[in-house]
Amino acid sequence: MTSGDSDSLLPGTGLSDLLDAAVRRAGDRAALDLAGHVWTYRELGDLVAQASDGLRRMGVGPGSRVGLCLPNSPWYVIGFFAALRLSAIVVQFNPLYTAREIVQIARDSGTDTLFVSDLSMQVATMAEVRRQRPGLAIIGCPLDVASAGAMPSDWRDFGALIAEASTCPAVPVTADMPAVLQYTGGTTGVPKGAVLTHGNLLANCEQIRLHLHLEPDADHRTVAVLPLFHVFALTTVLLLSVRLAAQIVLLPRFDVDGLLRTIARTRPTLLSAVPTIYGAVNGVAVEQLPDFSTMAACISGGAPLPFDVREAFERRTGTRLVEGYGLTEASPVVACNPVDAPPCDHSAGIALPGTRIEIHATDEARGPLGPGEIGEVCVRGPQVMRGYWQQPEETARVLQDGLLRTGDVGYLDAEGHLFLVDRIKDVILCSGYNVYPRMIEEALYEHPAVAEAIALGLPDAYRGESPHAFVALRPGAEASVAGLRAHLAERLNKIEMPVTIEIRAALPRTAVGKLSRKDLRETVRAEAARAADLRVDVA
Known part of the structure; x- marks a missing residue:
């Protein structure tokens, strides 16, 4: 099937059609x-229709931007479909965002209504x-x-x-x-x-269904351990499950024991997760693992899947684990390994x-390269975004004649x-989340003692990569690592917080005087290698 067959991938014209069906x-x-x-699906449909009418009474209508800043919960699902039922636009917010991050996205998107939880941390945020956006209407959802x-x-x-509220008819939409x-920092942060x-989203949902050979109404159950505000979960968990009329088992937060208890209780058939x-799961004793035999598909995405993680998971659970590849701008899935064929080691799939x-x-x-030739990964298909919100220059940079330039290199x-x-x-790529070095660097530059800052990702056995920060201080200025960490805690969320902060006399620069993240990364790797050799010699 080629991208010319995209119309056959659309089960309806609007996302609310999935739920109605x-x-x-x-x-x-x-x-x-x-x-x-x-x-039940009928109860969910009734709640969505009522919430939609409630939003309509608040003035929400076609083109309004409705934000969701919620952990996995029924209120996320209800708010999502209720907004779309009015032809409003859903804006995704990570509930771990700082106030500054929420305000920044709310301003850029024009969000005027926001669903949030009543958890004490979010109430404070x-x-x-x-205070900064007094006109923002907030709808509180009970979780605490x-x-x-x-x-x-x-x-x-x-x-x-x-x-x-009464039931509210859906506002007609077109594909x-x-x-x-879905906000992303792209190349600039x-x-x-x-x-x-x-x-886009309907097509990607159907593409995944076809690729995994999943039939609607086949008694599927999905564990929603990935946060639904993440585009990977939005499509592979929420939308795919509703397309299948599957049960969605909601986990508001991840902890491995809670996930395994949920699998034992609900015996799910589908699991999407980050490496x-x-x-x-691989860190849990085999005798403590639940039965995975009901799984039709376990999908890994959001970050590269290490070979040893896949091999150990399959050996210990007896379940096939397949890796996929995608990006926000492609709704997000582009490729995935088949579930019914031998794995292609180290590949992100077809x-x-x-x-x-x-x-x-x-x-x-040159134009398209041949097999085995390394270059930029580019994508065509019905799941490719329409563009970036009110940013025509950025849109033109990544979308060229229907071709999405991903910024990733491969073959x-x-x-x-x-x-x-x-x-x-x-x-x-930290546990499947995008962490943008520039955001960390800008926060560090707000400290009066910091003259230069570089943030970069280093390999992390647990999270894939983790952020690390390096700073040089202004002449005569003083600062401690603890003080810098306290400074960042007010400006960054927990995912963005650097694992280490190192104060150096100077940071590397290029020949033209620019700070060089590449040279610093090479220096850090060389230092780590020397330290490892020293430990071996001492032993």
Whole structure:
């Protein structure tokens, strides 16, 4: 199948059609499970229609931007489909974001309504957000049992949102209309909202279904351990599950014991996760592992899957683990290894149905390269974004005649398997999340003692990569690592926080005087190698 067959991949014109179809086909089937509390598809459909009417009464309509800043919960799913039912645009927020990050994305996107939880940490963050954006309407969703629903007086409680609402008919949409703004830092670290249309996300959902040979209404159960605000989970967990009328077992946060207890309780058939999670499972004694025999597919994405992690997981669980590749701008999945064929070691898989992967010379001197030739990975297909939100120059840079330039370097073998070699961009892939060095560096530059700063990713056995920061101080200035860490704690979220902060006399520069992340990375690796040799000699 080529990208010309994209129309055949669309089961409807709007994402809310997925839910409506599931309600019609499987209304009495379990849709959501949160700690054993179950909502059927009919109950979910009713709640979405009521929340949609509540949002309509608040003034939300076609083109409005509705933010979701929630952990995995029924309120995320309800808010997502309720907004789309009105032809509004969903803006994804990580609930671990700092107030500054939330304000930055809210301003750029024009978000005027935001779903948040009543967890104490988020209540404190939102107080600062409201100070800077007083017109933002906040809908509080109950997750903190201890608070007994005590929310700030200037929030609207989710219960009040639906209390006087009636069912609300869906607003018609077309496949090319924006559905989701998924923010990514791209090559610069400055957040950009990838505009993912209804057609993009519907197509990618169907591409994944076809690739994995999954039939709708086949009694599937999915563990939602990945956060749904992450584009990987949005498509492979939420949308794919609703397409299949599958049960979604919601985990608000990841801990390996909780995941394994959930697998034992619900016997899921589908699991999408980042390599860190599979590595954590590998760290549990075999006799403590639940039965994985019901799994139809275990998918790894968000970061490269180490060979030893895959091999150990398959050996210990008896379950096939396949690696995929994607990026936010492609909704996100581009390639995946087959579940019904022998694995291709170290490969990110083959192109999904309707997708074409091309390798182009990074110097743009030539067109598509042949098998085995290394260049920039480029993608064509119905899942490729419409562009970046209100950033035509950035859009033109990565979208050229329908071709998405990914910024990743790799090659295709003669059978079409994709192998990734490196990344053009300096994004740090930490447990499946994008961490942008520039964001860390800019936060460090706000410290009065810091003259120069470089952040980079270094290999991490658990998270794949982890951020590390290096600084040079201004002449005569003093600062401690503890003081710098306290400074960053007010400006970065936990994922972005550097594992180490090192104060150096000077940082490397290029011949033209620019700070050189490349040279610093090589220096750090050489220092680590010398330290390892020294430990061996001492032993």
